[in-house]
Amino acid sequence: MKQKSKKPSFNSATAVWSLQDAYRGPGHLIRRLQQIAVAIFMDEFKNLDITPVQHIALVAIRDHPGLEQQTLADLIAIDRSSAGRIFPFLEQRGLIERITPPNNRRAKLAFITPAGTRLLASGVRLIRQAEQRIMKVLNEKEQRVFMEHLRKLVNINNTQSRAPLRMRSIKNDADRLNVAE
Amino acid sequence: MKQKSKKPSFNSATAVWSLQDAYRGPGHLIRRLQQIAVAIFMDEFKNLDITPVQHIALVAIRDHPGLEQQTLADLIAIDRSSAGRIFPFLEQRGLIERITPPNNRRAKLAFITPAGTRLLASGVRLIRQAEQRIMKVLNEKEQRVFMEHLRKLVNINNTQSRAPLRMRSIKNDADRLNVAE
DNA sequence: AACGGATTGACAGCATGCGGACGGTCATCC
DNA sequence: GGATGACCGTCCGCATGCTGTCAATCCGTT
Numbered sequence: 001m002k003q004k005s006k007k008p009s010f011n012s013a014t015a016v017w018s019l020q021d022a023y024r025g026p027g028h029l030i031r032r033l034q035q036i037a038v039a040i041f042m043d044e045f046k047n048l049d050i051t052p053v054q055h056i057a058l059v060a061i062r063d064h065p066g067l068e069q070q071t072l073a074d075l076i077a078i079d080r081s082s083a084g085r086i087f088p089f090l091e092q093r094g095l096i097e098r099i100t101p102p103n104n105r106r107a108k109l110a111f112i113t114p115a116g117t118r119l120l121a122s123g124v125r126l127i128r129q130a131e132q133r134i135m136k137v138l139n140e141k142e143q144r145v146f147m148e149h150l151r152k153l154v155n156i157n158n159t160q161s162r163a164p165l166r167m168r169s170i171k172n173d174a175d176r177l178n179v180a181e
Numbered sequence: 182m183k184q185k186s187k188k189p190s191f192n193s194a195t196a197v198w199s200l201q202d203a204y205r206g207p208g209h210l211i212r213r214l215q216q217i218a219v220a221i222f223m224d225e226f227k228n229l230d231i232t233p234v235q236h237i238a239l240v241a242i243r244d245h246p247g248l249e250q251q252t253l254a255d256l257i258a259i260d261r262s263s264a265g266r267i268f269p270f271l272e273q274r275g276l277i278e279r280i281t282p283p284n285n286r287r288a289k290l291a292f293i294t295p296a297g298t299r300l301l302a303s304g305v306r307l308i309r310q311a312e313q314r315i316m317k318v319l320n321e322k323e324q325r326v327f328m329e330h331l332r333k334l335v336n337i338n339n340t341q342s343r344a345p346l347r348m349r350s351i352k353n354d355a356d357r358l359n360v361a362e
Numbered sequence: 363a364a365c366g367g368a369t370t371g372a373c374a375g376c377a378t379g380c381g382g383a384c385g386g387t388c389a390t391c392c
Numbered sequence: 393g394g395a396t397g398a399c400c401g402t403c404c405g406c407a408t409g410c411t412g413t414c415a416a417t418c419c420g421t422t
Contacts, residue, residue, distance in 0.1 A: 009356075021246075029335050030214055034214075036338045036339075056200075068371090076209075077212075078409070081411080082410080102371090128245075142333075146334075149319060149326070150210045152319065153214055160221055176317075287388070287400045369417080373418105380407090382404085382415100384402080387398100
């Protein structure tokens with residue numbers, strides 16, 4: 001009964017791909033983890049009535065005043081189309097304002113409102129709790145290792161996705177808005 | 182210059198949650214990894230014209246002949262509503278058949294067709310390549326550790342999601358269909 | 363100054379994922 | 393035997409994510 005010394009962590013080389021293989025493979029597990037993370041976030045934020053993507057979009061707008069759609073898409077790694085749907089939503093809820101600068105009539109620069117700032121302030125505790133709830137099944141060392149692997153996977157594979165993250169060194173987007181802010 | 186000995190792997194306890202915090206936190210990274218995994222899958226399967234969820238649904242139907250919607254939802258961890266949309270799609274593409282048994286007129290049992298079997302056969306190589314492409318940035322030991330953490334996170338948090346995985350010990354769903362198969 | 367390419371916002375289409383609702387059907391309990 | 397509750401399929405609504413297209417606008421080059 002000699003066993004193969006290097007049993008792969010997934011993806012054994014059989015001729016068929018069974019449901020059991022799927023359970024063990026990264027694809028299915030990553031999808032499940034994403035489902036779980038979203039569910040926990042929604043549970044924590046149920047009183048604030050905001051989704052994970054809307055939340056990070058609002059954070060990006062606060063940290064980069066004067067964002068437009070493409071810049072937001074790059075900053076939080078969503079495509080232009082999705083970004084275009086988030087703006088009207090946040091605007092309609094009064095969390096952001098959009099201003100068309102006089103020197104560029106096609107742009108609409110986004111700024112967070114006091115209501116948006118308040119929402120983010122009350123969300124700080126919640127998002128920390130959400131992250132704790134997801135990760136607490138791992139001990140501290142495991143968490144560190146897992147996060148490191150996660151960052152490695154995401155950073156190196158970044159360009160593989162259709163909406164890669166493009167961190168920008170923006171001093172202040174509002175500079176392009178030549179009106180008193 | 183004494184540094185805190187136990188720097189957390191994410192989620193430092195500052196008063197605000199900045200975009201940089203989001204980049205380091207599990208929520209954003211898990212979403213990104215899911216995006217990347219889907220993009221790589223779609224690229225590998227572009228000739229077969231099938232999505233990740235449709236693929237695993239087809240695998241589940243092959244491995245559990247005579248599935249109905251709720252059972253499929255439990256087996257691959259999607260909700261009933263999503264399962265209800267996958268069946269007509271697979272049926273219309275000729276990958277599965279649905280039969281209403283005479284002794285239960287409300288059910289529609291799903292069976293894979295020869296075309297479906299062929300599609301899965303030609304997908305075995307592709308899904309292995311997709312998984313390799315995602316994971317190859319980690320070395321073999323890192324992959325093993327990461328997959329172990331991933332399984333731990335998903336299994337223990339399973340019930341946190343709205344559509345938890347419910348593995349079933351089904352001998353043969355087709356037994357309930359009292360007609361010659 | 364005029365043209366062409368790039369950018370921007372907006373929209374449509376398709377697939378997932380979740381919540382909820384509806385009617386038809388079955389099985390069980392009284 | 394009839395009513396209740398559970399189950400099944402179906403559909404609607406909303407948000408995400410990606411692919412396209414379109415017109416308006418801007419900008420660099422000629």
